[in-house]
Amino acid sequence: MTRTSSNDAKPPINIAVVGHTNAGKTSLIRTLLRDDQFGEVDDAAGTTRYVEKSSIYVDEEEVLDLFDTPGFEDSSALLQTLENLSQKKKPATPVELLHMFIAQADDYPDFAQETKVLRQAVNSDVLLYMIDVREPLLGKYRDEVEILSKAGKPILPVFNFIAGHADALAKWREQMAQFNLHAALEFDTVAFDFEAEKRLYQKLQSLLEHRYEELQTLIDYRQKIWHNLNQAAARRIFQLLVEVACYRREIESKNGYSQADITSMQNFVRNAEQQALQDLLTIFAFTRLDIDLQQLPVKDGQWELDIFSPLMLKTFGLDVGASALSGAAAGAGIDLLVGGMSLGAATLLGATLGAGWATARKYQQELTALLRGHKWLCVDDNTVALLYLRQRKLLHVLTRRGHAAQGKLHYTGAATTERAEHKLPKQWSKAVKVLRQNPHWQSSSSTGDEYLKLQTRITGWLLHSETDD
Numbered sequence: 001m002t003r004t005s006s007n008d009a010k011p012p013i014n015i016a017v018v019g020h021t022n023a024g025k026t027s028l029i030r031t032l033l034r035d036d037q038f039g040e041v042d043d044a045a046g047t048t049r050y051v052e053k054s055s056i057y058v059d060e061e062e063v064l065d066l067f068d069t070p071g072f073e074d075s076s077a078l079l080q081t082l083e084n085l086s087q088k089k090k091p092a093t094p095v096e097l098l099h100m101f102i103a104q105a106d107d108y109p110d111f112a113q114e115t116k117v118l119r120q121a122v123n124s125d126v127l128l129y130m131i132d133v134r135e136p137l138l139g140k141y142r143d144e145v146e147i148l149s150k151a152g153k154p155i156l157p158v159f160n161f162i163a164g165h166a167d168a169l170a171k172w173r174e175q176m177a178q179f180n181l182h183a184a185l186e187f188d189t190v191a192f193d194f195e196a197e198k199r200l201y202q203k204l205q206s207l208l209e210h211r212y213e214e215l216q217t218l219i220d221y222r223q224k225i226w227h228n229l230n231q232a233a234a235r236r237i238f239q240l241l242v243e244v245a246c247y248r249r250e251i252e253s254k255n256g257y258s259q260a261d262i263t264s265m266q267n268f269v270r271n272a273e274q275q276a277l278q279d280l281l282t283i284f285a286f287t288r289l290d291i292d293l294q295q296l297p298v299k300d301g302q303w304e305l306d307i308f309s310p311l312m313l314k315t316f317g318l319d320v321g322a323s324a325l326s327g328a329a330a331g332a333g334i335d336l337l338v339g340g341m342s343l344g345a346a347t348l349l350g351a352t353l354g355a356g357w358a359t360a361r362k363y364q365q366e367l368t369a370l371l372r373g374h375k376w377l378c379v380d381d382n383t384v385a386l387l388y389l390r391q392r393k394l395l396h397v398l399t400r401r402g403h404a405a406q407g408k409l410h411y412t413g414a415a416t417t418e419r420a421e422h423k424l425p426k427q428w429s430k431a432v433k434v435l436r437q438n439p440h441w442q443s444s445s446s447t448g449d450e451y452l453k454l455q456t457r458i459t460g461w462l463l464h465s466e467t468d469d
């Protein structure tokens, strides 16, 4: 969307993030900025001591200025003080009362923190009022709203800590409506959910109509960035699947594979998944704190459950025979279907090597091994499927940060939990077959048509949580 020249002249939209201490004000700003270095976040009350500004840009242009403020501590005493002052000075308007109070701030050292908040509030275009919905509805919150409303600015209540607290949320909504605050927002501050962020900007659009266009530009811009992040993540997962499904190790011994072969294959898969995990956490700027908050089964940057653990199969509800649970050899498959072809077809091809040069070159290594009577150790179908399912679930959690309770990866509930999440796409086997038929994709990242087609298909499955296309 193009901006008009009148918009270009406007200053950034000034937003004060206010509320009770520990409600998650600083966390909200971190989330909006995608910056876990902003300010200080702590379980202790009174963490933020000063007003701190940060900005959100569209390209180079500063569009929003967010002001973090200290939390309210004793709003009831403050309200009483304001009332006394009002009696004495008889201000014409509530905001005049606030200005009088601010001007006399030195007389009220007990309200040093609150004064900083009020000074910011009267200078802002809109107030985001953070609420920890787990808190009981006490008079102090009523007093906070009453004080803040004196600034004469639109107030948008933002409900935080909502995961698993639906009843409390409903009560808080009702309470805010009594103050005529009907527009409110649910936003778990650790959320990276673009939809929640978009709703915040849309609410601001309705509260600040004269800034509608700039906010729309911001929404479009953030949407584009969000889309790119998701694409990057899905493509990274696709790359992992390519690496693993195309893995093959020629078994030299006529007696089949050795334990060393298996261990080497297993370590390859573990490392590949580990790299992917690191990259995905980086793409979404996930920190150790986020990992804890989301209860990701990740410890010290590693998956807690080994990909070859039988519990993995159970957790993701894969229907497997006893052979897949054979411990030491878990994950091992023998590529009897050279490059996805039947042994017979491969032999036939071997016999006519001269005929199909391109095909022959593609499977040269496999065919040579086959003709020598050697076999290929590959990663079995179950492991490839498990990797897909686990990354899909991870992506789901990463893109819906903030819904901690729902987003947890279950490692205990076997096949009973969230069945749809265990379902492979209908065309899954076909897709894996294409991967297996292209072992050369493992070593060189391909840009060929077939590769790109499969990438589009699998990233589509990952991003749209569809089990079929």
Ligand SMILES: Nc1nc2c(ncn2[C@@H]2O[C@H](COP(=O)(O)OP(=O)(O)OP(=O)(O)O)[C@@H](O)[C@H]2O)c(=O)[nH]1
Pocket: 020, 021, 022, 023, 024, 025, 026, 027, 028, 040, 041, 042, 043, 044, 045, 046, 047, 048, 049, 069, 070, 071, 072, 130, 160, 161, 162, 187, 188, 189, 190, 191, 293
């Ligand atoms: N589980 C969960 N924890 C959160 C959420 N938002 C904030 N927290 C935690 O709540 C605590 C307080 O968050 P802050 O962002 O420091 O709160 P604040 O309102 O800035 O607090 P003061 O600066 O002290 O007024 C921190 O430990 C955060 O990690 C949330 O949505 N979910």
Ligand SMILES: [Mg+2]
Pocket: 025, 026, 027, 039, 040, 041, 047, 048, 068, 069, 070
């Ligand atoms: Mg803070």
